[in-house]
Amino acid sequence: MQQAQSLTQRLANPTRFMELSATLLPWLTVAAVVLTVIGLVMGFAAPVDYQQGHTAKIMYVHVPAAWLSMAGYSLIAISSFGLLVFRHPLADVSAKAAAPIGAAFTLLCLVTGSLWGKPMWGAFWVWDPRLTSVLILFFLYIGLIALRSAIEDEALAAKLTAILALTGIVILPVIKFSVDWNSLHQPASVMRIGAPKIHPSLLWPLLVMAVGLTIAFVALHMKGMRNEILRRRVRALRSAEVQMAAGAASPLPAE
Amino acid sequence: MDLGPHAAYIWASFGAAALILLVLVVWLVLDGRQQQKMIAELEARGVRRRSDTSG
Numbered sequence: 001m002q003q004a005q006s007l008t009q010r011l012a013n014p015t016r017f018m019e020l021s022a023t024l025l026p027w028l029t030v031a032a033v034v035l036t037v038i039g040l041v042m043g044f045a046a047p048v049d050y051q052q053g054h055t056a057k058i059m060y061v062h063v064p065a066a067w068l069s070m071a072g073y074s075l076i077a078i079s080s081f082g083l084l085v086f087r088h089p090l091a092d093v094s095a096k097a098a099a100p101i102g103a104a105f106t107l108l109c110l111v112t113g114s115l116w117g118k119p120m121w122g123a124f125w126v127w128d129p130r131l132t133s134v135l136i137l138f139f140l141y142i143g144l145i146a147l148r149s150a151i152e153d154e155a156l157a158a159k160l161t162a163i164l165a166l167t168g169i170v171i172l173p174v175i176k177f178s179v180d181w182n183s184l185h186q187p188a189s190v191m192r193i194g195a196p197k198i199h200p201s202l203l204w205p206l207l208v209m210a211v212g213l214t215i216a217f218v219a220l221h222m223k224g225m226r227n228e229i230l231r232r233r234v235r236a237l238r239s240a241e242v243q244m245a246a247g248a249a250s251p252l253p254a255e
Numbered sequence: 256m257d258l259g260p261h262a263a264y265i266w267a268s269f270g271a272a273a274l275i276l277l278v279l280v281v282w283l284v285l286d287g288r289q290q291q292k293m294i295a296e297l298e299a300r301g302v303r304r305r306s307d308t309s310g
Contacts, residue, residue, distance in 0.1 A: 040269075044256070054258040057265055061272040101279060108275045112268040119261040216276065223283045230290035236304050237297040244302065 012089050014229045021222045028219040035212030042205035049202065055119050060206060062112040064213040069109045069137060070172055072102025072217065076144065077169045080162035090225070092158040093232075095165060096148065097224030101217060103141035109134060121184055129178035130185035133171060140168040 049056035075098045082091035114124040151157035179187045189198045258265050
């Protein structure tokens with residue numbers, strides 16, 4: 001218990017986080033690049049899908065982007081919970097850093113989905129339950145970023161953004177189960193009860209790409225958190241400078 | 256590499272992935288450099304955080 005508590009305390013310290021992340025970031029970056037390149041090579045060397053032909057290769061970016069769009073929102077929701085309930089010092093830093101990265105992966109999911117939809121369904125976009133719910137997820141990310149930037153008081157912005165993030169988590173089960181609601185989108189092939197419905201020759205490249213892009217997400221998030229900690233240090237230094245200037249302008253009266 | 260009749264859609268998908276990831280990386284690297292530059296400027300002016308000066 002004592003050990004667990006000290007670990008939590010260690011991770012809660014921004015200076016300790018900066019030291020740890022500086023060590024981890026280069027390794028994560030290398031791992032992300034290597035695994036993504038291996039996944040791409042495996043994907044392009046994989047057999048051609050018997051129904052969709054080469055077009056099925058789009059799944060190697062679309063599916064990991066879709067998983068990470070939801071994982072990114074889950075990360076924001078967990079961080080928001082950490083801020084509101086435990087007041088963890090890095091929780092808001094994590095939530096703020098994850099929002100633009102999650103939004104970028106959701107945009108990638110929507111764009112690659114459209115580019116896959118046109119040759120397979122004949123349309124770039126249909127108001128289908130799965131597509132529409134992912135579009136709402138993208139708007140939620142944009143809403144979180146916009147809400148935070150609209151409020152000057154940083155502590156208030158953090159709390160209100162956390163409340164919106166926790167409210168918005170309802171979109172995740174909607175996305176997950178939307179494929180069962182009269183959707184054009186195919187149901188889950190990998191993350192389902194029972195064995196994956198996708199052949200191992202296509203599944204392995206997908207899993208390698210997913211791990212590579214997940215590590216890339218973690219590295220980007222870590223870098224974003226580092227930037228946010230530095231931004232808060234800049235603000236603290238500016239505030240200290242103003243206080244120094246005010247102290248110099250009005251010296252304390254002699255007793 | 257012949258990717259069949261829908262090659263343009265496949266290349267556009269991978270291109271979009273590369274572009275979005277590149278924009279994220281460049282933005283994060285530039286943002287980090289900007290913050291470090293501002294900290295260096297403030298510290299060069301002799302500004303210290305309260306936690307740095309106490310103890």
